[in-house]
Amino acid sequence: MILRATSWKKKAGMTTLTPDSNYLWWRDGVIYQIYPRSFMDSNGDGVGDLPGVTSRLDYIASLGVDAIWLSPINTSPMHDFGYDISDYEDIDPVFGTRADFETLTAEAHRRGLKIMMDLVINHTSIEHSWFKESRSSCDNPKADWYIWRDAPPGKKYPNNWACVYGESAWEWDETRKQFYYHMFFKEQPDLNWRNPDVRAALMNTARYWLDRGVDGFRLDVATAYFKDAQFRDNPPSLTLSPRAALPWFRQKHLYDIEQPELHDAYREFRRVLDSYPERGAVGEVLLTEDAEVVARYVGDDQLPMMLDLGLVNQPWLPRSFQRSVMEHEAAFAPDAWPCYCLSNHDWPRHVTRHGGGPFAEARVKVAAAMLLTLRGTPVLYMGEEIAMPSPHLARHDLKDPPSKLYWPFYNRDSARTPMQWTDSLNAGFTTGKPWLPVGPSHKKINVAAQTDDPDSALNFYLALIRLRKSSPALRRGTYRPLIERPVAAMTYLRETDSQTMLVALNFFGHDVDVPMPPGNWGLRLSTHRDRRAPGKALRRAPFEASIFELSDY
Ligand code: BGC
Numbered sequence: 401m402i403l404r405a406t407s408w409k410k411k412a413g414m415t416t417l418t419p420d421s422n423y424l425w426w427r428d429g430v431i432y433q434i435y436p437r438s439f440m441d442s443n444g445d446g447v448g449d450l451p452g453v454t455s456r457l458d459y460i461a462s463l464g465v466d467a468i469w470l471s472p473i474n475t476s477p478m479h480d481f482g483y484d485i486s487d488y489e490d491i492d493p494v495f496g497t498r499a500d501f502e503t504l505t506a507e508a509h510r511r512g513l514k515i516m517m518d519l520v521i522n523h524t525s526i527e528h529s530w531f532k533e534s535r536s537s538c539d540n541p542k543a544d545w546y547i548w549r550d551a552p553p554g555k556k557y558p559n560n561w562a563c564v565y566g567e568s569a570w571e572w573d574e575t576r577k578q579f580y581y582h583m584f585f586k587e588q589p590d591l592n593w594r595n596p597d598v599r600a601a602l603m604n605t606a607r608y609w610l611d612r613g614v615d616g617f618r619l620d621v622a623t624a625y626f627k628d629a630q631f632r633d634n635p636p637s638l639t640l641s642p643r644a645a646l647p648w649f650r651q652k653h654l655y656d657i658e659q660p661e662l663h664d665a666y667r668e669f670r671r672v673l674d675s676y677p678e679r680g681a682v683g684e685v686l687l688t689e690d691a692e693v694v695a696r697y698v699g700d701d702q703l704p705m706m707l708d709l710g711l712v713n714q715p716w717l718p719r720s721f722q723r724s725v726m727e728h729e730a731a732f733a734p735d736a737w738p739c740y741c742l743s744n745h746d747w748p749r750h751v752t753r754h755g756g757g758p759f760a761e762a763r764v765k766v767a768a769a770m771l772l773t774l775r776g777t778p779v780l781y782m783g784e785e786i787a788m789p790s791p792h793l794a795r796h797d798l799k800d801p802p803s804k805l806y807w808p809f810y811n812r813d814s815a816r817t818p819m820q821w822t823d824s825l826n827a828g829f830t831t832g833k834p835w836l837p838v839g840p841s842h843k844k845i846n847v848a849a850q851t852d853d854p855d856s857a858l859n860f861y862l863a864l865i866r867l868r869k870s871s872p873a874l875r876r877g878t879y880r881p882l883i884e885r886p887v888a889a890m891t892y893l894r895e896t897d898s899q900t901m902l903v904a905l906n907f908f909g910h911d912v913d914v915p916m917p918p919g920n921w922g923l924r925l926s927t928h929r930d931r932r933a934p935g936k937a938l939r940r941a942p943f944e945a946s947i948f949e950l951s952d953y
């Protein structure tokens with residue numbers, strides 16, 4: 401069934417957000433995620449750092465993005481490469497100094513770029529002074545800052561909760577003679593969010609960086625902050641997914657994530673955020689892609705945005721992507737705001753996930769046209785703009801503990817190889833020995849090779865971002881699919897009361913006919929530069945992504 405475009409006459413009653421009113425960078429812009437360790441190394445130690453990011457700000461600004469999300473840069477023993485923080489108010493020396501961060505922030509702001517930090521406050525590092533005090537006894541001032549339990553008589557552990565990267569989430573502590581809970585590595589003890597002193601300290605951590613000009617945060621595993629007060633066992637989850645190799649995926653996580661107390665904690669965090677001008681935040685949704693779950697935490701008195709893996713976990717099928725988007729659209733209130741990504745530092749890059757090969761770049765352009773024309777804030781992962789793939793890494797090259805443990809079934813390192821700037825040694829990332837091997841694809845796939853190529857992925861991303869920023873409908877309009885169950889092509893409208901854009905994406909290597917609603921459609925952008933505005937049926941060329949605007953005469 402072909403859904404009809406709303407005619408101009410009926411448009412008047414459309415409930416759409418007024419375009420361009422109160423422009424907000426986190427809602428109207430594009431976010432660019434940087435994994436600092438792999439973006440640019442300035443001091444030849446083979447590890448990316450803050451001066452390295454600063455040296456590439458002109459490039460980042462040239463993309464037309466609005467904000468940089470920096471994966472963690474705080475002091476850390478690096479058991480989880482920075483997602484285990486031992487001092488929230490300092491910068492880890494491998495990335496530089498507080499002064500380097502002040503320079504980066506000032507230089508970013510000078511270019512109109514916002515800075516978002518990765519706030520990892522579900523857990524700390526085992527080396528944080530808070531944990532050292534907490535473990536020292538059962539009655540010190542921080543004894544209740546973490547989750548300490550005894551095992552019931554006859555039981556090996558306090559309950560059956562599994563950790564994400566291993567077996568039990570409970571680790572015995574010889575000093576305190578109790579178990580402590582860790583959702584991730586045992587080096588990452590979870591904070592006790594039920595303790596008001598913990599929440600007060602964490603709100604002060606946010607204020608510490610907001611006071612220093614940070615524009616917002618990505619909240620690491622934001623839906624995990626609270627666990628069931630009664631510590632009830634999770635029921636089993638009968639899944640046939642290969643992920644079932646990990647105990648974490650063999651449980652239904654009823655009692656260790658998504659607890660109702662999150663809402664008040666988010667309201668408290670939002671009050672802190674809104675006490676500063678124009679701040680934003682996006683919470684990471686752990687594990688689920690259930691749009692109902694995602695939507696319940698987003699709103700004016702919750703978090704500004706939540707980022708789940710809805711698009712990351714889809715196969716290369718338009719109906720899968722469209723179903724995920726429609727679920728989000730149905731779950732989100734009109735004034736609540738989705739957020740989407742295709743890749744991040746935890747999963748193989750989508751170029752590789754979707755099959756690589758001779759059509760890799762063609763698919764990347766189609767995927768980019770989708771990500772950058774949906775209703776919701778797009779988050780780009782560094783390197784996706786040049787269609788950078790995840791290289792095959794030998795086991796001895798791996799650095800990430802769970803990637804070593806579950807090789808070759810689970811591999812995060814392949815998403816973390818150095819950014820590919822040039823075709824020279826180490827892709828221009830470092831003059832030293834890179835901490836992870838540079839992908840061999842850098843010989844052909846790199847920023848320098850694409851900058852002056854009008855048909856490159858990089859220049860298509862730039863054109864898409866430019867079009868999105870110039871189009872009220874692409875930024876704030878409603879989303880309306882034209883084909884209910886798409887087979888080969890996703891075709892949808894983005895509409896406000898003053899602009900209608902049509903996006904037509906052919907996911908495969910053969911021609912496909914897609915319906916065109918009546919009206920005068922002017923071509924605004926296409927992967928195929930020789931396209932003219934269509935007639936009734938719109939024959940899409942293989943892997944063609946085209947965006948049209950309805951003109952009202
Ligand atoms: C991060 C992972 C990290 C985990 C524990 C996730 O959200 O993206 O890289 O291992 O949180 O902090």
Ligand code: MG
Nearest residue numbers: 441443447449
């Ligand atoms: Mg360095």
